[in-house]
Amino acid sequence: MPAISDKGHRMPESPIRKLVPYAEAAKARGVQVLHLNIGQPDIPTPDVALEAIRNNDLRVVEYSHSAGFASYRKGLADYYTRHGIHLTAEQVMVTTGGSEALLFGMMACFDEGDELIVPEPFYANYNGFAVAAGVKVVPVRSTIDTGFALPPIADFEQLITPRTKGILICNPGNPTGYLYGRDEMATLRDLVLKHDLYLFADEVYREFCYDGAEHVSAMTLEGLEQHVVMVDSVSKRYSMCGARVGAFVTRNAALMATVLKFAQARLSPPTFGQIASEAALRTPDSYFNEVIGEYRERRDVLVDGLNALPGVVCPKPRGAFYCVAELPVDDADAFCQWLLEHFSHEGHTVMMAPASGFYAEPGPGRRQVRLAYVLEREKLELALRVLGAALQQYANDPVPTTRVQAAR
């Protein structure tokens, strides 16, 4: 039997997936599972996008251009320009989700063993793309005490080696929800210029900023025209995760030409998803006002509720729809599993993502979880009651199965 590749062995499993069988078993027992573990919004996709799909009159579902519909690239460039990021269609390439934009970018910029510094905790799938591209992820620690602000510049400098080729940020951040301010972005700019690095900015949550906070795109940093790659996606903006349409954005023409070669090999991004995405550009502002208002309210409900629980600490994020909370437990992985395996309250339990999966080493996230506030207010309130009761019971008697066994 032929062997699996080393790369295949090194490829990380989804840190959330290992809990899925426990969630399925809980559901089979009749327990309702409140999913705070995934970033799949319940917000409706804009009508204008859904209608474009329903009204499409294609007779042959053809390949599109490898770089995407020309009209959609132009429309996207105009969208960014309206949001203060001045771009032409040639600087925007349509990809199959933000995932593909990241993978193409890594392959086009980095070689086997090159190092990419990433503030942690970070989106777990960055590890997957890095393994696929042969890139070494070098984490730089941000901490819950600062609300996961950008680590001090000295921490970055300490990690830079001759193999360091780039920095990757997610802004606003998954899993922390942290939004980098203008000062932090200027710090990154100077660092990138000083060491002639690529700056990859995953800005797929750009629209979701709260409390009047301003989003500072890496694309607006002066002097970084050749250095910045912006990764974008329609998944969260229009609650259209399944469309699988993203964008690779750069002003570096040589890099764009290189990425186009990777795009040509896979032929084209999805035609239906592009139809929906191009139509979604006509989404009225009122949609975003409503959605942002909804997320902000949910954030307040969840984060305030978490901080009201004894021993729970959760910085209030100003962007995206995630937060990272520290719990009064020794091992959040075990607690999250216990919630699914052994606990219910009012017929419900809660599924969360243990934060260990968002750190390069398990230590610093050991007591932390990521929660996504993609459920409606009432469900979040219920989830908080369930979590409160669970923490209380877990502190007193973490393994109720011993009682079950004793009773037999």
Place this chain on the structure above:
Amino acid sequence: MPAISDKGHRMPESPIRKLVPYAEAAKARGVQVLHLNIGQPDIPTPDVALEAIRNNDLRVVEYSHSAGFASYRKGLADYYTRHGIHLTAEQVMVTTGGSEALLFGMMACFDEGDELIVPEPFYANYNGFAVAAGVKVVPVRSTIDTGFALPPIADFEQLITPRTKGILICNPGNPTGYLYGRDEMATLRDLVLKHDLYLFADEVYREFCYDGAEHVSAMTLEGLEQHVVMVDSVSKRYSMCGARVGAFVTRNAALMATVLKFAQARLSPPTFGQIASEAALRTPDSYFNEVIGEYRERRDVLVDGLNALPGVVCPKPRGAFYCVAELPVDDADAFCQWLLEHFSHEGHTVMMAPASGFYAEPGPGRRQVRLAYVLEREKLELALRVLGAALQQYANDPVPTTRVQAAR
């Protein structure tokens, strides 16, 4: 300015793309270009698939499972089983086109520098996936004299080294249209078993076999349960290239589990494409009878027409919708460019894919072109008249620009 990666430099350009600017210029001059260069069928997508898209009632376009809709995987397994390939849903993973299935398979099976033997001429994008995955493609030459039959087993044996980890075939073949017979498949089986290799079989043209020829899937080879990966796609079967839905198929459970990790990193295949693909499973047999009849007629028109041109040799393929022809020219790349730059007949010219792009070295394909018969009969007949006139003129006076320049 940070550097492009070595991998990015090594990534091949599409061999067809370099001619695109000349085709655009020809169109701008008012010349109609007959596209025999690409495998984009003009055949309508089945109504049942298009209707499923138009009638979809999604409110939120969610991620699907990373392995694809469970119902679609089951439906696909049943489809294969009906076609003599007995599979369960767990042995079928939905991918974003056949392209992604190939890339995932290469990454899960092969490491940097591992060798993959591929009969050439071969689908040019295999080079792209190999560069992305760090795999070394080792071509084994098939020749036009045998109609591009499987090369002798001794030729394979000669190429096998300790780094050889697999063989990749396309059956029926792009670009040759060659369909491997039962004997050839048995030869491959023995070779794969003897050296404990993976056998990757790109079978996306499976349905398109002519003259009563039988398609022998690699999945039906006995004793290769752990060795075979089948790559599939809805692109050609249902003329639905833009759906971007394919499948990674294997009975090797460890390999499937590894590929699932790559699939999880990119989250999910496209939702709309899966809706169309699942509905397409209900396509009536009459559709395939019609389409196969249509392609067979086109093949006869094109291949017989080519062989009737002085000095042109074109084996008649029994599958897919391509053929490779040898032309009475020194350099097919130059001739294909000349056709677009300097020639028209009845207001038309012909765009073909120079075969050099389908060989690892330019030599053996120097006088060959790939033609796709994805245009209707009348257009193919016109293309043949245009090509015949072009070959005649090219033989007498290949560069009419000299006349233009002399006249100035």
